[in-house]
Amino acid sequence: MSHAEEILLTALYAEELFHGSVIRQEWPWRCGREVDLFRNPIDFRDIELGSRIFTLLEPSCPRCGRRVRAAWSVLN
Numbered sequence: 741m742s743h744a745e746e747i748l749l750t751a752l753y754a755e756e757l758f759h760g761s762v763i764r765q766e767w768p769w770r771c772g773r774e775v776d777l778f779r780n781p782i783d784f785r786d787i788e789l790g791s792r793i794f795t796l797l798e799p800s801c802p803r804c805g806r807r808v809r810a811a812w813s814v815l816n
Contacts, residue, residue: 749784750777753795757812763794764815768808770801775808783807789814 741749754777757765768775776799783798796810 746782747778749795750782750797753784753797757794757797760815762792762815763789763812765796766811766813768797768799768810770806770808771803773803775799775801785810787812 757763758767768777777797780799780802783800785796785798786793787796796812798807798810800807
């Protein structure tokens with residue numbers, strides 16, 4: 741996947757995850773700071789919720805290099 745494709749997918753998934761109506765992902769934090777989704781490598785992790793599949797964003801921390809596991813919750 742190219743860098744441009746990764747940024748486009750990140751933008752699409754971020755809109756659904758941080759402003760959507762079914763699930764909400766918490767903004768990624770690591771090493772005392774918020775991790776920028778558009779400046780760091782992203783791993784995409786799929787979860788199944790009922791009959792739908794959602795893709796969570798798990799960026800790498802720019803300081804320590806570790807992946808930030810996605811924390812999310814279901815909205816009512």
